[in-house]
Amino acid sequence: MKKNLAALGLLAAAALALAGCTDSAAPAPAGSAAATADGGSGEMTQIRVAALPIAESGALWAAIDEGIFADHGLEVEVVPAQGGAQAIPALINGDIDFAIGQPFGPFRASLQNLGAVIISNYASSLPASADTDVNAVVALSSSGISSPKDLAGKRVSVNSLGAAGDVTIMKAVEDDGGDPKSIQFVEVAFPDVQAQLEAGSIDAGWVPDPFMSQIAGNGGAIITHPYQATIPGLELLTNITTQKKIDEDPELVKNYADAMSEALTWASSNEDAVRAAIVENMKIPEAAAAGITLPVFSPELDVDNLRTLAGLAVGYGVLDKEPDFDAMIKLQ
Amino acid sequence: MTTLDTPQTTPPSAGRDAVAPARTRRMPSAARKALLGALGVVGFLATWQLIPALGIIDARYLPYATDTLARLGTMLGDLEFYRNIGRTMTSWAIGLVIALVAAVVLGAVVGLVPVLRRATHTTVEFLRPIPSVALIPLAILIFGIQLPAALVIIVYATFWQIFVQVLYGVADVDAVARDTARSFGLGRAARFRHLVFPTTLPYLMTGLRLGAAVALILAITAEMTIGVPGLGNVLNVARNAGDNVTVFAVVVTTGLLGLLVNLVFRFIERRTLSWHQSVRGEEVL
Numbered sequence: 001m002k003k004n005l006a007a008l009g010l011l012a013a014a015a016l017a018l019a020g021c022t023d024s025a026a027p028a029p030a031g032s033a034a035a036t037a038d039g040g041s042g043e044m045t046q047i048r049v050a051a052l053p054i055a056e057s058g059a060l061w062a063a064i065d066e067g068i069f070a071d072h073g074l075e076v077e078v079v080p081a082q083g084g085a086q087a088i089p090a091l092i093n094g095d096i097d098f099a100i101g102q103p104f105g106p107f108r109a110s111l112q113n114l115g116a117v118i119i120s121n122y123a124s125s126l127p128a129s130a131d132t133d134v135n136a137v138v139a140l141s142s143s144g145i146s147s148p149k150d151l152a153g154k155r156v157s158v159n160s161l162g163a164a165g166d167v168t169i170m171k172a173v174e175d176d177g178g179d180p181k182s183i184q185f186v187e188v189a190f191p192d193v194q195a196q197l198e199a200g201s202i203d204a205g206w207v208p209d210p211f212m213s214q215i216a217g218n219g220g221a222i223i224t225h226p227y228q229a230t231i232p233g234l235e236l237l238t239n240i241t242t243q244k245k246i247d248e249d250p251e252l253v254k255n256y257a258d259a260m261s262e263a264l265t266w267a268s269s270n271e272d273a274v275r276a277a278i279v280e281n282m283k284i285p286e287a288a289a290a291g292i293t294l295p296v297f298s299p300e301l302d303v304d305n306l307r308t309l310a311g312l313a314v315g316y317g318v319l320d321k322e323p324d325f326d327a328m329i330k331l332q
Numbered sequence: 333m334t335t336l337d338t339p340q341t342t343p344p345s346a347g348r349d350a351v352a353p354a355r356t357r358r359m360p361s362a363a364r365k366a367l368l369g370a371l372g373v374v375g376f377l378a379t380w381q382l383i384p385a386l387g388i389i390d391a392r393y394l395p396y397a398t399d400t401l402a403r404l405g406t407m408l409g410d411l412e413f414y415r416n417i418g419r420t421m422t423s424w425a426i427g428l429v430i431a432l433v434a435a436v437v438l439g440a441v442v443g444l445v446p447v448l449r450r451a452t453h454t455t456v457e458f459l460r461p462i463p464s465v466a467l468i469p470l471a472i473l474i475f476g477i478q479l480p481a482a483l484v485i486i487v488y489a490t491f492w493q494i495f496v497q498v499l500y501g502v503a504d505v506d507a508v509a510r511d512t513a514r515s516f517g518l519g520r521a522a523r524f525r526h527l528v529f530p531t532t533l534p535y536l537m538t539g540l541r542l543g544a545a546v547a548l549i550l551a552i553t554a555e556m557t558i559g560v561p562g563l564g565n566v567l568n569v570a571r572n573a574g575d576n577v578t579v580f581a582v583v584v585t586t587g588l589l590g591l592l593v594n595l596v597f598r599f600i601e602r603r604t605l606s607w608h609q610s611v612r613g614e615e616v617l
Contacts, residue, residue, distance in 0.1 A: 007400050025411070025412035080568075082559050084471055089473045090477045095475070095476020282573040283569065288573075288574075
């Protein structure tokens with residue numbers, strides 16, 4: 001009897017506690033209302049899109065809330081893939097329809113004839129005229145590293161080896177008169193870079209915001225913005241699908257590309273909405289989100305940039321040969 | 333020979349009645365135990381609080397215990413938090429059940445047929461040490477970034493924990509008891525029910541308890557590395573945002589879930605094995 005009463009009490013307390021709960025996953029009222037109202041005109045097609053849980057995905061999250069994809073009859077489920085290593089296999093086996101990923105994913109997939117194709121751009125780094133960029137190589141002020149050539153012979157971290165990070169850093173060091181082959185690249189996740197710098201296990205690290213501003217603000221120094229120093233306006237993230245998808249459902253791919261194009265154009269002139277989406281989806285404080293350097297959101301793919309990047313990668317031995325651009329890039 | 337008849341002659345309630353007087357005498361010791369347990373938790377939290385406070389580890393990397401608990405408190409007021417616990421525990425439960433059924437069936441069959449046991453021994457010893465997480469690329473290729481991919485690695489790791497225990501259990505049947513049962517004319521089914529099953533049950537329960545913990549670990553690993561929704565994914569998103577307080581709040585949550593799972597399975601184990609000497613003699617936690 002006593003036990004029953006205690007259980008009942010506990011249940012009541014739990015019910016009360018739950019009733020007082022907020023719900024962070026509840027859809028934003030205005031956005032979802034717009035989405036359903038606009039989507040009522042035609043049938044909705046469900047698509048799964050892989051996106052990294054990083055600030056750049058803010059444009060996608062905000063555009064979905066705004067109802068832009070619903071206007072095109074697309075109901076988007078965002079799958080938080082951890083990187084190209086997960087997204088490409090999931091694309092190939094048809095589990096996801098589209099992925100937003102770095103160009104090196106399709107590069108490598110193309111060399112293995114996996115049939116991953118880039119259909120449009122998603123976000124690019126800032127043009128050469130900007131005095132900042134979306135990512136940078138940072139070091140502690142006490143490290144004695146002040147220019148790219150000082151990175152020669154040092155331990156420099158990138159989040160994933162054999163991609164745009166180490167390739168552009170090698171080029172920046174070479175252009176500055178250092179020996180790019182002498183850099184020891186190590187793989188360190190962006191959030192761990194500051195701790196590893198302070199522990200002395202790396203001499204410099206390649207990071208995007210919010211880590212770039214944090215480290216620079218905590219007695220660190222920005223050594224170089226490697227993208228800007230080598231290929232300004234370089235494609236950070238691209239829209240990727242498979243050749244199979246294009247062959248089977250060209251209409252859907254076209255429709256997605258159109259919706260994405262509209263979404264990116266909208267996002268580039270609605271920074272506040274993008275930052276709000278970053279706050280909501282990444283659960284980071286508003287102040288931190290306000291300090292993030294946003295990339296250029298644009299569907300325009302600069303193929304020459306990608307050719308230059310692939311050429312550099314081959315030159316530094318990161319890729320065995322250049323991918324077949326004609327088969328890999330199918331602009332929609 | 334006790335193995336043969338204890339399940340029938342000693343109903344579970346008899347064992348409990350016998351313990352009842354002892355339990356009242358243990359009351360002070362139970363209180364002392366609770367007090368010691370509370371002291372341990374307080375001591376742990378105090379040590380945790382001191383490590384960043386004394387600057388042994390920078391507070392930016394190891395947040396204060398008080399900050400972490402406060403964040404956990406905020407999270408407890410968010411429905412999405414419970415949904416994420418639900419997602420994690422759903423993949424845990426599905427994975428555990430699949431592994432349990434497969435391991436019991438295969439373990440019993442392989443264990444009871446000596447030819448099969450000898451034929452599979454090398455293969456089992458080869459497959460068992462393969463870390464489940466090594467199968468993640470394969471799981472993603474076959475199932476994509478969804479629950480089934482997580483289940484592959486959960487079931488793989490959990491299966492061996494239970495399977496091997498079942499094998500040991502089946503092999504542990506007392507030779508004299510087996511011969512006695514045979515000479516008394518017990519059929520295959522009766523021998524399985526009265527001899528093999530009671531002998532294997534304690535092993536199975538141990539395997540199940542170990543498997544339950546392993547399944548939880550891999551459910552969270554899968555969420556972190558594959559991207560299946562759940563607590564592991566919350567942890568990853570917080571990590572990407574550089575929000576270490578939330579990271580540690582989720583770590584504490586997963587620890588508490590592991591503790592809960594262990595307590596529940598210890599309870600089930602004691603209930604099912606109340607007739608067994610290993611449990612009869614043991615003090616209740």
